[in-house]
Amino acid sequence: MRIDIITLFPEMCEAVLSESIIGRARRAGALDICCHQLRDFALDKHRRVDDSTYGGGMGMLMMAEPIALCYESICEQTDTKPHFIYLSPKGKTLTQKKLKELSSYDNICLLCGHYEGVDQRVLDRYVDEEISIGDYVLTGGELPALVLTDSLARLQPGVLSDDECFELESHYDGLLEYPQYTKPQTWRGEEIPEVLFSGHHENIRKWRREQSIVETAKKRPDMIAAADLNSEERQLAEKIITEQSDNNPR
Known part of the structure; x- marks a missing residue:
């Protein structure tokens, strides 16, 4: 599986996704995760990717064109159209059932929002679905993208030592996991x-x-x-x- 993350903070994402189980899986070639700096697709020398909202209101909105250019660049790199997800508090709540559904895709692209959100036109044209990790609002989409990436990546072959590692866990079959114990007796x-x-x-x-x-x-x-x-x-x-x-x- 390849996961592309469109973000204003690729270093933040890389810092998390280069460690522990996910980092080892990436180095072993079991996962392909690419973090893209959205500002690389900005339209001016100041690398701005946001502007004020029409109709007034507080805060700035992420512009459509840089996001579209970044996604189109990813499509060219992968020679396919990745399943495009916008991490949004307005999206459907992420569940283990949804993760099992997403695990069937070969290519997934995640968009991390910021400011007051994203121009609706790019969402309407490119985004396949919006997903939320809970009924609360964060300062940006990076943490939700990392949660989704981690929970999705561990379902991929070669990431965990054995499928049983996740098949017997909480939520996988609709139940919570049983209590576990270790030494001493x-x-x-x-x-x-x-x-x-x-x-x-x-x-x-x-x-x-x-x-x-x-x-x-x-x-x-x-x-x-x-x-x-x-x-x-x-x-x-x-x-x-x-x-x-x-x-x-x-």
Whole structure:
């Protein structure tokens, strides 16, 4: 997968994406991530990419032409039209389901907004979708772009050591992850669940599945309705949700 990021702060993005798992994956060739300085496509010697808004109002707006020129340059480099995403608080909220959908693309381009946003005309002409990482506003689109890039990159082959690293994690299958433990077996008088050192793999699998349902029902009951549960599992989840509601009346 190739991910292109259009930004006013490519150094900020590179600093994050050159470290840890993502940095190693890039160096190994499992990922191709390119950060583009939008000011390189400015129309004047001052490298301005923003101007005042028509109709008045506070703040400046990012101009359409530099963004269009940068995106068109990326299209020429890749010989394709990358799926173009604008990171915006007006977009649909990023979820694991959306990430699995995006992971099927070979080329993705991310636009980091700034100031009061972006000229609507370039969004209408080029952008395929707008995505938000939450119902709040940041000073720029770089942090959302980094969140999306990191969470998307780890789904690509060769980035993590094994697909199981993400397939058993929270949200991947609509449930939160089960509790996990490491050595020592006894810590400050607390023992880990006996089933985990029983050596019985099927019992461990069943325990983990049950605990995922329990964790989700307790911490994110809103996820239960859409989770793929059999009748027995759904009864367990609904029982926990009901008990929590009874213990925490409003």
